[in-house]
Amino acid sequence: MPLPMPSKKQDHDAWIEACMSSEVMNKEFPKGPQRYAVCESQWKRSKKKSKASTWEETAAEIEKSGMIVSEEEVRIIHLPTQ
Numbered sequence: 167m168p169l170p171m172p173s174k175k176q177d178h179d180a181w182i183e184a185c186m187s188s189e190v191m192n193k194e195f196p197k198g199p200q201r202y203a204v205c206e207s208q209w210k211r212s213k214k215k216s217k218a219s220t221w222e223e224t225a226a227e228i229e230k231s232g233m234i235v236s237e238e239e240v241r242i243i244h245l246p247t248q
Contacts, residue, residue: 169191170184171212172184182202182205182206182209185201191205207227
């Protein structure tokens with residue numbers, strides 16, 4: 167399933183909040199640290215103008231970049247409940 171991408175006018179914090187609370191992202195990535203890593207990867211990818219947006223491509227990018235070594239290293243974001 168295609169992953170959401172930030173809009174051109176969306177800032178980083180707004181993107182992370184929208185991505186973390188996305189119904190699609192919550193279904194595909196129920197664990198917060200994994201979802202956060204994917205959201206960060208999508209943000210970085212959007213700035214690089216990459217056309218890739220599948221989970222497999224994102225997972226490969228996360229692994230290659232060393233973005234997450236362990237779940238303890240992932241910062242926790244608290245989103246308001248709706």
